[in-house]
Amino acid sequence: MREKITYLIAAIVGALLVSNLYTILLGLPDEANQGAIYRIFFFHFPSAITCGICSFLSLIGSVMYLWRRNLWWDAFAVSATELTLTFGAIVLMTGMIWARIIWGIWWAWDARLTSTLVSWLAYASYLIFRRAIEEPTARARFSAVISLFTFPGVIISWKSIEWWRTQHPGPVISIRGGGGMAPGMEAAAYWNLVPLVMLALILISIRLRQENTQRLLDGFRRQAHEI
Amino acid sequence: MDSRNFTYMFYGFAAAWAVLVIYVITLVSREKKIHQEMDQLKKLIEEGSRK
Amino acid sequence: MRFLRQSLVIAGKDLRAELRGKETINASLSFSLVILLLFSFAFDPSADETRAICGGLLWLVFAFAGALVLNRSFARDLPNDCLDALITSPLPPSALFMGKVLANMLILMIVEIICLPIFGLFYNVDWTKQFGMLLVVLVLTTWGLTVVGTMFSALTVNMRLRELMLPTLVYPIMIPGLLAAIQLTTLLAVGEPLTPDYYPWLKLLVGFDLIYTLLGLALVDTVLVG
Numbered sequence: 001m002r003e004k005i006t007y008l009i010a011a012i013v014g015a016l017l018v019s020n021l022y023t024i025l026l027g028l029p030d031e032a033n034q035g036a037i038y039r040i041f042f043f044h045f046p047s048a049i050t051c052g053i054c055s056f057l058s059l060i061g062s063v064m065y066l067w068r069r070n071l072w073w074d075a076f077a078v079s080a081t082e083l084t085l086t087f088g089a090i091v092l093m094t095g096m097i098w099a100r101i102i103w104g105i106w107w108a109w110d111a112r113l114t115s116t117l118v119s120w121l122a123y124a125s126y127l128i129f130r131r132a133i134e135e136p137t138a139r140a141r142f143s144a145v146i147s148l149f150t151f152p153g154v155i156i157s158w159k160s161i162e163w164w165r166t167q168h169p170g171p172v173i174s175i176r177g178g179g180g181m182a183p184g185m186e187a188a189a190y191w192n193l194v195p196l197v198m199l200a201l202i203l204i205s206i207r208l209r210q211e212n213t214q215r216l217l218d219g220f221r222r223q224a225h226e227i
Numbered sequence: 228m229d230s231r232n233f234t235y236m237f238y239g240f241a242a243a244w245a246v247l248v249i250y251v252i253t254l255v256s257r258e259k260k261i262h263q264e265m266d267q268l269k270k271l272i273e274e275g276s277r278k
Numbered sequence: 279m280r281f282l283r284q285s286l287v288i289a290g291k292d293l294r295a296e297l298r299g300k301e302t303i304n305a306s307l308s309f310s311l312v313i314l315l316l317f318s319f320a321f322d323p324s325a326d327e328t329r330a331i332c333g334g335l336l337w338l339v340f341a342f343a344g345a346l347v348l349n350r351s352f353a354r355d356l357p358n359d360c361l362d363a364l365i366t367s368p369l370p371p372s373a374l375f376m377g378k379v380l381a382n383m384l385i386l387m388i389v390e391i392i393c394l395p396i397f398g399l400f401y402n403v404d405w406t407k408q409f410g411m412l413l414v415v416l417v418l419t420t421w422g423l424t425v426v427g428t429m430f431s432a433l434t435v436n437m438r439l440r441e442l443m444l445p446t447l448v449y450p451i452m453i454p455g456l457l458a459a460i461q462l463t464t465l466l467a468v469g470e471p472l473t474p475d476y477y478p479w480l481k482l483l484v485g486f487d488l489i490y491t492l493l494g495l496a497l498v499d500t501v502l503v504g
Contacts, residue, residue, distance in 0.1 A: 035231025040239040047243070066500060086250045090243045097239040101232050115454065122450035129447065132437055141504060142433050145497050149426070149451055152489050156454050156482075203250065210257055217264050224271045 009202055016195035023188055037101045042185075044094040046193035050200050051087035052154065054080050055123070057204070059151045062144035074140035075211035077147060078130065079204045081123050087200065088120045115156055122150040136215060281373055288369070288377020289384075295354065296385060302350045306389045310343040311396060318400050328401045333464030336397060337456050340390055341423065345445045347385050348427035351378050352435040361435065365502050375428060375498040382424045390416055397467075407469030415466060418483045419459035422490060426451050429494045432501050455486040 024042045061077030064070075095113070096106050107113065126146050133139040296302055317335055321327070355361040364374055398405050405412060430447045434440045458479040465476060472480075 035233070036236040037232040037239070040236055040243075043240065043243045082250070086246060089246045093242040093246065094239045097235055097242060101235050114457070118450045118453040122447075125443075125446045125450060129443060132439055132443060137504075141500060145429075145433060145501050146447060148497060149429070149490070149493060152493075153451055153454060199247075203254070206254055210254070210261060213261055217261065217268065220268055221264070224268055224275065227272075227275050 006202060006205065009198055013195045013198045013202065016191075016198075020188070020192045020195065024192070027188075035101075037098055040094050040098050042189050042192050043196075044091060044098065045189050046196045047087045047090040047094065049193055050196045051084055051091055053197060054084040054087060054200055054204070055119075055151065055154050058084055058123075058147055062147035065140055065144045066148075069137075071136060071140055071215060072212065074136075074143065075208050075215065076204075077143065078127075078211055079207035081126055081147070082207060083200050083204055085120065085123050085127070086203075087196075088116065088123070092117060092120065115153065119150065119153045122153055126150065136218070281370070281376070284369055284373035285376035285380060288364075288374055289380035290377075292351075292354070292378060292381035293384060296381070302347055303385055303388065306343040306346045306385070307392060309346060310339045310389060310393050313339045313342060314393065314397055314400055323401065325402065328403060329468045330464070332397075332401065332403055332467045333460040333462070335401075336393075336463055336467065337419070337460050339393060340386070340420070341449065341452065341456060343389050343393075344386055344420075344423050344427060345448070347382055347389070348424070348431045348448070349441055349444050351382050351428055351431040353431070353440065356435065371499045371502045372495045374502070375432065375494060378431075379421075379424050379428045379494075382428055383420055386420050386424060387416070390420065403467060404469050405467045408466040408471060411472055412463065412466040415459055415462045415480075415483070418480075418487055419455055422455040422483065422487045423448075423452060425487070425490050425494045429490075429498060429501070432498060451490075455483060458482040458486070 020042070024039050058077050058080035061073050061080055065073035065077060099108070100106050126143060129146060130139055130143055133142060314335075317339075321331075323331060352361065355364060365371065394405055397403065427444070427448050430444055434443045434447070437443055461479045462472070462476060462483070465472060
């Protein structure tokens with residue numbers, strides 16, 4: 001049953017992504033100055049939101065683990081963190097490629113880019129740390145604490161374009177007070193958010209199942225060796 | 228569609244998809260490792276119960 | 279009040295232990311001086327260049343020196359099961375944490391205050407003009423660095439790769455604080471007064487310290503005891 005739901009959602013995701021690609025590439029009007037490259041925004045922006053959602057899920061997993069001490073939550077936290085890294089990588093890479101064209105440089109050390117990169121590195125070090133500890137309960141406990149320490153950095157990254165004048169474009173979407181996007185474009189950006197978030201959730205669920213299975217296997221292996 | 232900067236747009240999309248594909252590949256390889264470990268454990272238990 | 283007294287007892291113990299051997303302070307100081315020297319060889323900055331980079335330079339040096347100090351912080355108590363004794367004592371883990379933070383803070387401030395004149399010497403910088411404000415920035419940032427670093431020192435104390443994992447974990451978290459410190463220090467160390475432009479950085483430092491001190495106090499129990 002669960003497999004069937006996963007396949008169904010994956011199919012919906014696939015269909016949405018394909019239809020969105022059509023909209024993004026062919027349906028939307030051209031932007032005045034940027035040429036075709038601006039269309040990458042429709043992956044860059046939803047990926048950034050998805051990355052933020054996943055990091056928030058990771059935070060929830062960590063807090064819930066510390067509260068309930070159920071290792072399922074630890075598995076959830078790891079899965080969410082891996083997806084945070086994945087979508088974060090997408091944000092950074094699409095951003096860099098856009099910047100190469102528009103600003104002429106691959107990278108700029110402004111507040112938002114730096115804090116995004118640093119948050120990405122912090123989550124990566126979370127994963128590295130996990131490999132260094134074998135014992136599952138200690139690993140879960142320490143990882144949860146690290147995750148809680150990393151999360152304020154993410155918040156700072158998100159808020160940084162409001163607090164400082166930075167090179168990164170300011171808020172242009174309408175709910176945040178900017179007025180710079182044509183209505184059709186804004187809808188497309190949000191509409192592309194739906195399949196990406198669903199994709200993130202599917203991948204989290206797959207990774208979660210793998211992590212739980214791995215934990216069971218580790219337990220069995222210990223028992224088998226004792227026998 | 229305005230085709231200025233089309234190549235880089237393509238690279239951008241390609242990068243995004245590549246990251247996703249790489250992650251899915253890591254998931255698949257992890258799955259394989261889990262299956263291998265399960266088989267090893269099964270063998271270990273069978274040998275243990277035979278003795 | 280009792281919490282403060284308990285923290286001061288721990289801080290006193292750590293400082294006494296440190297002053298007997300002086301190994302951490304010596305290592306930290308030598309390391310900082312060597313890096314300051316190395317940078318001056320590597321870049322040979324002119325007066326203008328120095329003005330531009332002095333904040334970054336100083337805080338890189340202090341961050342690296344800090345890693346040395348912080349690594350030793352909980353590791354010092356590992357031999358003879360001292361750490362286990364401290365954890366199982368009636369002392370609340372948050373007081374243990376705060377005591378170590380205070381001790382590390384003092385050690386790091388000593389290193390920084392000694393490094394400043396030497397920096398002024400090597401790079402021909404007059405850091406005394408805005409010393410009051412500069413001291414405030416030093417204290418605030420060192421507090422943030424110490425709080426985060428001591429927490430992760432507690433976390434990594436039992437790991438084999440302690441010396442590697444501590445900087446890897448601490449530096450990304452420290453970046454917002456270090457960034458603010460670098461911006462402020464670049465201005466203050468060469469004697470320029472603070473303009474209202476720079477107040478957001480100060481606010482960031484204070485906010486950073488508050489958040490991570492609270493987080494540290496709340497979570498150190500989980501890390502040390504379970």
